[in-house]
Amino acid sequence: MSDVELTVTQPVVGDSTIYDWQNLPPIRPEGDYGQAEFVPDWAQGPDMALLPQWEQAQRDGTVLQGLVGGLDKDMQDPVVVLRLPGRWKGLCPLPAFDPNLRPHDIGSRLDLYAQFVVLHVDAERGIVVVSRVAALERMRALLKERLAVGTILPAVVRWVSESSAICDIGGLTGLLPRSRMGISEDPRMRLPRGTKLRVGVAKIEDQDGESRITLDAIMPWQGQWESMVKAVKVRQIYSGEVRRVMPKAVLVSLHMPQGLEVVVRSREPLPIHEGDRVRVRIVSIQSERRTIYGQYVNRIAEGR
Numbered sequence: 001m002s003d004v005e006l007t008v009t010q011p012v013v014g015d016s017t018i019y020d021w022q023n024l025p026p027i028r029p030e031g032d033y034g035q036a037e038f039v040p041d042w043a044q045g046p047d048m049a050l051l052p053q054w055e056q057a058q059r060d061g062t063v064l065q066g067l068v069g070g071l072d073k074d075m076q077d078p079v080v081v082l083r084l085p086g087r088w089k090g091l092c093p094l095p096a097f098d099p100n101l102r103p104h105d106i107g108s109r110l111d112l113y114a115q116f117v118v119l120h121v122d123a124e125r126g127i128v129v130v131s132r133v134a135a136l137e138r139m140r141a142l143l144k145e146r147l148a149v150g151t152i153l154p155a156v157v158r159w160v161s162e163s164s165a166i167c168d169i170g171g172l173t174g175l176l177p178r179s180r181m182g183i184s185e186d187p188r189m190r191l192p193r194g195t196k197l198r199v200g201v202a203k204i205e206d207q208d209g210e211s212r213i214t215l216d217a218i219m220p221w222q223g224q225w226e227s228m229v230k231a232v233k234v235r236q237i238y239s240g241e242v243r244r245v246m247p248k249a250v251l252v253s254l255h256m257p258q259g260l261e262v263v264v265r266s267r268e269p270l271p272i273h274e275g276d277r278v279r280v281r282i283v284s285i286q287s288e289r290r291t292i293y294g295q296y297v298n299r300i301a302e303g304r
Contacts, residue, residue, distance in 0.1 A: 046126030047086030058118040096131040140171035262294035
């Protein structure tokens with residue numbers, strides 16, 4: 001009997017929260033593989049003790065995940081190779097992996113985990129034919145089925161304007177209006193594309209057979225801002241990290257107290273970049289707008 005088990009990666013719903021399946025453990029024993037330099041010795045043949053688990057996963061449509069290893073050069077059409085436990089090889093035709101991905105772009109996915117469902121098991125050759133597209137569709141269907149007002153889940157900002165943001169929530173699309181962001185500044189400065197945050201489902205409406213999902217942003221400081229801001233004094237100098245640089249403003253995340261951010265306005269571009277450690281002087285605190293304004297003092301040299 002193999003000591004390897006296939007870990008299911010499906011969203012779990014409970015206590016009004018959907019678990020982020022993207023952070024679930026990969027289907028591998030701890031310490032077995034996962035490093036970029038690992039290459040499984042497929043010549044040894046597959047661990048046949050895993051065969052019943054693969055076959056069960058195929059019957060159940062279970063969503064699993066494996067490590068992207070590149071393209072199979074022996075195939076006439078582009079096929080993505082997934083490294084699986086027990087020296088099994090996962091093969092996923094490129095259209096079933098990502099219809100928009102070009103073969104020469106697969107390098108950007110190397111050594112990252114990809115979800116999949118099992119389509120076919122070839123026990124003789126130790127090959128599992130899989131589909132990432134089908135896995136994402138199943139995960140979206142599960143999420144849509146279990147989604148309810150009040151559910152809290154992770155989101156990624158895909159597009160943002162001065163009035164709203166479009167967020168990806170597990171393959172579904174949600175609208176985050178500016179009125180529900182809990183901020184007064186331009187959302188393009190606070191929530192740039194790619195920003196990860198937690199959101200709550202405010203409304204679910206059916207329009208022409210499709211679900212329109214309206215979200216509430218759950219910022220790290222929401223519900224704690226009033227108590228945290230008491231530790232900050234006007235005219236005092238604090239250190240922080242530059243989170244976002246705009247033409248006429250910079251957003252600085254304070255080191256202490258963590259979770260507070262300062263908007264630094266400037267008519268001219270400041271000599272700083274995202275990720276720089278800087279000092280800022282607090283100019284004003286506007287509690288009703290949950291916004292702190294500051295003045296740039298200087299950049300902190302590395303090593304200090």
